[in-house]
Amino acid sequence: MTNRIFNFSAGPAVLPLPVLEQAQRDLIALPGVGMSILEISHRSAPFEQVIQTAEKNLRSLLGVPEDYAVLFLQGGATLQFAMVPMNLLPAGASADYVLTGSWGQSAFKEAKKFGTVRVACSTESDNFSRIPRQEELSADPKAAYLHYTSNETIHGTEFDYTPAAPAGVPLVCDSSSDFLSRPIDVARHGLIYAGAQKNAGPAGVTVVIVRKDLLGRAPASTPVMLDYAAMAKAGSLHNTPPCFSIYVVGLVLEWLVGLGGLEAVARRNREKAKLLYDAIDSSGGFYRGHSRPECRSLMNVTFRLPTEELEKKFAKESTAAGLDGLKGHRSVGGLRASIYNAFPIEGVARLVEFMQDFRQKNG
């Protein structure tokens, strides 16, 4: 057994051990191929099988309808912040953004470069501690699209419903940090994007699911690599794709299929998150969750301690105890436990134990 620690990092994040073991076993030569996945041509039959199987499993897990394209791109969610308006926001039109935290704000800020954008709702005045209810969204019925962030990693909030966009307005979701953690109603979206490095795989690949009627709207001056239509036409192989990252995403998708699909995965995730939130709620106020209880993320559990000194001490001692990456994001402070799909329940139990122990000693 390798000496592995519990990795609570917000992303890149823990991967399933069976996935790492398979990648390791086949790293020098894929079975029957005689070359490493790091070396084979992206135009070869073995790689075609890798990418096609990944797409097939993704479609099956999420129930992606036939009239949606699945793309494997580069540049992370941050490049999508630009690609979405470059492709979907025509000159003279306006796009709506729901701002529930830092990532929504970043998407909004980047989109401003490419046209008119409007805030359909912001929870900033509540310190991004909550998700708005549907009736709080003042969505423009003529918007080019309505953009939201389904999970905010830094604040630890998550939509527990799919927002309704006005009729004819495509709904666009940055699903980077809760992608594949639970079922999504793809058909209610125009476009869903996700950097892989939370739940879907390693850094270096971004999954985009886009309704095909939204393709082909980019101006002719769009870089070919940033044009969804060009990438869809080429099956994500306009040029050399990030082959290894796609391969690992494929292994993760097979692991998810083996777990019984996204309903089963969501059950596991609810169970893990409940353990942690219960530990917070039963601490007599020693631990205080950042998010309002009804808006809590199942992926990123954010909490504060009575003082910043205690928070520093907690971060230091938990790291020493083999619980790594619990320090909150530098922009908000506090603690954060990221417990994505691949994070083992044993690690959550260990953290709960550590929290109880720490509270007894310092409470």
Add this chain to the structure above:
Amino acid sequence: MTNRIFNFSAGPAVLPLPVLEQAQRDLIALPGVGMSILEISHRSAPFEQVIQTAEKNLRSLLGVPEDYAVLFLQGGATLQFAMVPMNLLPAGASADYVLTGSWGQSAFKEAKKFGTVRVACSTESDNFSRIPRQEELSADPKAAYLHYTSNETIHGTEFDYTPAAPAGVPLVCDSSSDFLSRPIDVARHGLIYAGAQKNAGPAGVTVVIVRKDLLGRAPASTPVMLDYAAMAKAGSLHNTPPCFSIYVVGLVLEWLVGLGGLEAVARRNREKAKLLYDAIDSSGGFYRGHSRPECRSLMNVTFRLPTEELEKKFAKESTAAGLDGLKGHRSVGGLRASIYNAFPIEGVARLVEFMQDFRQKNG
């Protein structure tokens, strides 16, 4: 010993076996870290060490001066085809392109989207079988930059000199397919870019070396991920980078340092290429090189056989003999042996033997 074959693929391409072995050994947990390189935060100390050591070795191998930034980006050379003009071609200015093959043409075509571009020289009328001499370049002394492709993978030609740009005109090089195969005079360039998947590592990362005075020229409407200045300011960590690909590039750079640096590597490459070109030249015309002898690439050896039927037969039988990926690019036909840094000389010798044998049977 794993059952590995000889991989003549043009990219992704063969990697050094010691690099694959180290990546395999540490794939579950980096020594002393307890997490996989696929899982660690890009803001963590272990990853900082990975990317900083990679940059240090790259600077040392290529003699990159202090006033140049080294970036690790995504999107391959094809995204650079857009980023170069987006960053360096102001409105109203014009940029010069030297066209020596398909890749130069692709760069030129993409750049047209962003401003005025001009052909400083093209060898298309010679079927891209040669590299122009310096005196053939009609370079505009007022150009925003002069772009060339140091090695054309499809045609198998390579510059054996660094073109001189007019005074004050930055020289921009697409060095994707001969990067790190020999020394480059970085200081004579304004910008050098290279997709990693030939000589430098796996697919998924692009190395850019840019003179710092060229940073900060992109218009405010440039996507942040496509702005060299923003990426330089963030040390390539504006968002999550392709961590694993950068890690493998780092291992390749260490391997190159261990070989004795780029002069030693260039000697090996000349030796390997000579074996193959000698086999072509001594075949009594059965094998005919595509490139003129004085313009031959040391990386991609392209040749034709007397008939297309024989070419098909050669490709099929060589594959069966464990010599993979010799079929030429679909756009030009014929055969192509890509023999990048990591391609072993034993594989070249095996191909020479196969060529002699094939000629005896079919000549």
